[in-house]
Amino acid sequence: MSIPRPAAEVWPAPSRPDRPASDTVRPLNMANGFTLWLVTGYAQVRQALSDPRLAKDSHTTAQLLRDRSIQAHQALFGQALLHHMLNTDPPEHRRLRQMVNKGFTQRRVQxxxxxxxxxxxxxxxxxxxxGPVDLIxxxxxxLPITVICELxxxxxxxxxxxxxWTNAFVLSVEPDVLQNALTSLDRYIHDLVAEKRRSPGDDIISGLVTEDGEDALTDDEVAAMAVLLLAAGHETTVNLIGNGVLALVTHPDQLAALRADRSLLPGAIEEFLRFESPVNQATLRYTDEAVEIGGTTIPAGEFVMINIDSANHDPERYPDPDRMDLRRDAGGHMAFxxxxxxxxxxxxxxxxxxxxFGRLLDTFGGIELALPVERLEWRPSTLMRGLEKxxxxxxxxP
Structure with a gap:
């Protein structure tokens, strides 16, 4: 059974590109007049995600938005809380990331x-x-909010x-709602950082504020990093669990196969990530020089949206991509x-x-949807792909 997907929120492309857009790379006009380029397809998405000419610096992003008079986003991208490693480029990105890497080593995670x-x-x-239980x-x-908050x-x-507060970042909300959430979170997280500096504990924020050396983070940088880790550390995992369980209960043959052979579990998780990725789109990038992707040239100074879901469902990379198959080699998916x-x-x-997933199958011999799949509601987000309930x-x- 295929899971219904809402229609993409896409508007007619403008007539201004110098050359015709390909099927995989094309310009779009959004409803608010915001123009960007959409990249789809596995090879094209993989190139775009690794091309250093597609930049992410939050300060330049804010300036480009101001140049285009996109009022709703100006104040947000000017906020210090948004200047973290996901919104920076090398060498600053390298400095920020290496400071937090030690908190997520394979040994510490295990x-x-x-x-x-x-x-x-x-x-x-x-x-x-x-009665029915809302698994979300x-x-x-x-689970993930408890784990990341303890970390x-x-x-x-x-x-x-x-x-x-973090819901406001990933859902489609009004600009004033987003601004209020950001203001409240800014105040809270800076108070928390100050408290960790006064009385450090055995946690990642304490480790960051007590780090010495020329690469040590400022309090603003620690606060921004904490917000990124808290938001990314639970939002995507909520969707991974919810989407994965939905995929299983709508594919009873695959659920039965996983029950019968638990060695399929690691590969099943990769297939869940590919089949119904927790993330629809990568976060916004811009071209700091002209970039050719998929035979189309994106001019310098243009915003780019990279569609993760299209890469994971590209038939040239994954044959019969809309079929969930726990035995499929789903390696190389773009969900992360x-x-x-x-x-x-x-x-x-x-x-x-x-x-x-292991504990669910150990604990419950029967798991099924409590209402038709068509009645499930997806969270109103361009960025994320997750269920409301x-x-x-x-x-x-027994």
């Missing part, structure tokens, strides 16, 4: 397995069988408030990006998914 298993078991134990609320959200040292009482901005938290997301009927094993 050391989290017992804690992730304990949190997952507690959440699953709390699920009743009296019961499991997919609380960064965010107090438990503040975690749900934090999610309401590519190039220097490849997702720092990918090992943690994979570990959380491995624990969740995932109502399931679940029957525990």
């Amino acid at each position: 050391a989290l397995r017992p804690r992730i298993e304990r949190i997952t078991d507690d959440l699953l134990a709390a699920i009743g069988e009296d 609320e019961a499991l997919a959200f609380p 960064l040292g965010v107090p438990e009482a503040d975690r749900r408030t934090f999610r309401s 990006g590519h190039g220097i901005h490849f997702c720092l938290g990918a090992p943690l997301a994979r570990l959380e998914a491995e624990v969740v 995932l109502p399931l009927r679940m029957v525990r094993r």
Whole structure:
């Protein structure tokens, strides 16, 4: 069963390019008059994600927006909280990333397995069988937000408030709602950084504020990094869990295969990431010089949107791409990006998914949708691909 996908929010292309656009690279006019270039297709997306001429510096982005009189975004891109490693280029990107890399080494991530298993078991134990359960609320959200907040040292009482702020970044909200969320988060996160500097603990934020040397981060840089890690560290994993479970329950033959052969689990997680990527689009880039992609030249100074979903469903890379197959070699998918901005938290997301799907199958002998798949609602986001709710009927094993 294929999962319904909403129609792309696309407007007629302008007539200003110097040469005709190809099928994979074309200019678009958005509803607010914002013009950008859309890159689709596996080879084209992979090139765009790794091409240094597609830049991400937040200060230049703000200036380009001002030049185009895009008022809604000017104040946002001028905010210090948005100047983090995802919105910077080398050499600054390299300095910022290497400072936080040590918090996400393979060894440190694997050391989290017992804690992730304990949190997952507690959440699953709390699920009743009296009626449908929303898996997003019961499991997919609380697990990753708990893990990333513990890693960064965010107090438990503040975690749900934090999610309401980060939701504004990834959902399609009004500019004033986004600005208010950013202002509240700015105040909160700077207070938290100041507290960690006064009384450091065994967490990533404390490690960043106590780092010495010429590459040490300023408080503004630590705050921006914390916001990025908190938002990216749970939003994508929420979607990975929700989308993956939906894919399984709408493909009962694949669910049965995974139950029968747990050695399929690592490959299944990669197929979930490919088949229904947690991220629709890569974050915004701009060309700092003319760039040819897919036979089309994008002029300098243009904004570029890179479509992750199209790469993961390109039949030239993945035959019969709209068929979910847990035995498929889904390696090389673009769900975590590519190039220097490849997702720092990918090992943690994979570990959380491995624990969740394994424990779900261990705990519940029956898992099915509690309403028709056509009635599921997807979050209103251009950037992310995730469900508002995932109502399931679940029957525990005897």
